[in-house]
Amino acid sequence: MQRLKVLLLGAAVGLGTGLPAAASSSIWYNSEGGKVRLVTSGKPDEAGRIRGVLDIALKPGWKTYWRDPGDAGVPPQLDISASTNISDATFSFPPPQRHDDGYGKWAGYDHPVSLPVTFTLSAPNQPAVIDADIFLGICETICIPVQTRLTVDPGSDPDNAEDAALVKAALATLPTPARPDFGINILPGDHETLIVEASFPGDPEAADFFVAGERDYMFGAPARSEKDGKLVFTVPILDRPSTTPTDGGLYYTLTSADGAVEGLLPFP
Template identity: 30%
Template sequence: MRQMLTKSAAAAAALFAAAAAAPANSGSLDGDIVRIEVLDGGMTPRGTHMGALKITLQPGWKTYWRAPGDAGIPPSFSWRGARNVGALSITWPSPEVFMTSGYRTIGYHDQLVLPVEITPENPGKPVRLKGRMQLGVCKDVCVPAELKFDHQLDSNSGRNPAIAAAMASRPWSAKEAGVRAASCSLRPSDYGMTVTARISMPSAGGEEVAVIEPGNPKLYAGETKTRREGGQLVAETEFLPADGKAYAIDRSQLRITVLGKSHAVDIQGCSAG
């Protein structure tokens, strides 16, 4: 497991190093394999601005979710140059599970609309959404993309159907999914820490795939093995330190996503168990 994760991390680093060495593309990758644009979503009743990053891929190409799986490349963002952004929140639509060369990866095909909600630093003044998104895109081969975006949000824009659809496709909350309890036990492994989550919840439909995220950027998470024991879903993974150092694991920061045929479920934190 440790060797596999190290190779995946090294591959991601090599791809993004190549992207950084090349001139940044303004909105698209060569051949228009992938394009990016900013969508306007107007103002919310809370006084925040809604927008979205729309990533369009050529047919057959895919990109990755925030936790991409064994061989995937996690996307990253830079918001340098953005103006009047006090806080920013991204909503990830429910992803798909793919098998790529024998590895399980998690992401999206053809298109991804990524809603972004912005709390302005100075209410009433324009908000400029500017930055770069680094991502991996794959078909028969995987290539890096570094896409620039720069757009002043239109506060008078009305409801955007594409943003509304992306928001509606987010994973259900634990409450919405009928999660009754979620506990996590920890035990040392050869190179890190094994986490076993036991979740009392109805089925999400079909074959369920769980992903456990550590909530700590200094830890890598391996593939999560998932099984059903009646009304309880059991998920187990191993957290490995990126730098070889030991780190405490805060159960309240763990994030468990269950991907099922009917819906996905987002569970924030778990109790000791």
Template identity: 40%
Template sequence: MKIKLFIFLIALATAFQAHAGSSEWTKTPGGSVRLVIDNPLPQATEVRGVIQINLDPGWKTYWREPGDAGVPPELSISGSTNVKNATLAFPAPHRFDDGGTHWAGYKKPVSLPVTLTLAAPNQPARLKGHAFLGICETICIPVTAEFDIPIDNTQSDSLSKTLVSTAFEQLPSSASASFGATLATKTDDEIKLAVNLPSNDPDIDVFAAGNGSVVYGMAKLEKRDPKRAVFSIPIASGKHEKSMVLNYTLVQGKQAVSGTIDVRE
């Protein structure tokens, strides 16, 4: 029900012109992209927003670390004032198999939550920069969506608030002892990741991301017990240092969690 409501809200939003808390739609073959901000309350140090990605039927876009191929979404705020940091978050992705190429992404309209940190709370701010991503059908099209949005304490309209809050609600829950990774060990050029699962549902998958110095490929299920599994995750490129943290999203059926785990040698 939440997913249906979310898609409805995205479709509804396309009927409105850009307002003070959003950028204009950047249109491209296969869809359109914009950024929406929910203005903060006085004294707030953080601002929430979303990168809205509308996808036409048959088109796709990528997760934070696509796997064998792809362009991960990026957010640049280089022209901003009074904004010192911006962090992207990602809903659980879908696994794609394009005739030997495996990658992680989305095949329906998706909104990527954005968290901004203000340098000086309760002072005027401006979010200026661009989002960069790939939208694909049989070929991939690079898309640069520019934005220049003032941030103040003016109350955002109800549609923007709902779009932002719903996007954050769609994120995976935090991993736990009963649903999450328990051990990650490096062997040669791959990571062995052991996970605990909450049920016997056979529909399981894991998606891994590095910290910038290493890129992982798509995971492969090696072993499955009723409520445990072991995946192998190839190290696609980069230098695997002794002290490494693996970011992961673990999916079982309609449930998903995200977490981090230290990688042991």
């Protein structure tokens, strides 16, 4: 499979603009491999947040990326700078699957997926319009960029039960917070490896560990081994910043046959 950054050198494949929608969801934007739209639950909560999803209806055989797409893909991106009374938008990600296209291993989804988005209002008691530039990569035998602008006026249809149900269902797919019996412990590594010991329910063969590179970190696919009866993942550190950050951490997801958890781990 040819990777996305090759296609990005071409001219505007998948460019388009979604016209404004007077509803708690945008219109669909159609591309070669599927279609995308923004859906919201309409009403902000007491903290001034509107829950929504980027709804990605992939055609059979097409895939899209997780928050860390590997060394050549592009994660889903959302720019809300043109919006009214929206100060921030943050993606959350359902558990991914690991894919090998012959060029490399990467994490993503091979089925239609709704990525939850939390929109934060600048002034909670004032009207808001979401005007979002969307960018993501979708892949079949080749990968193409999908770029469009989607507009939603959440207040125009605040009681849309169908949209609210879609958002609620998407939130239910997210990993739960890691806990002592389902999570990871960091083991001593070196400058070039991240090593974690995993605790989880179910079959070890069904377990997988995903860590998202950021702040100039880049990770390879983990190698599996066993130590003292525990499953261990050794993750190559392909690139790292010259100085290790002291704030924040790296997002990880641990999947099993019985569900998934997520958390933050310290920068190695």
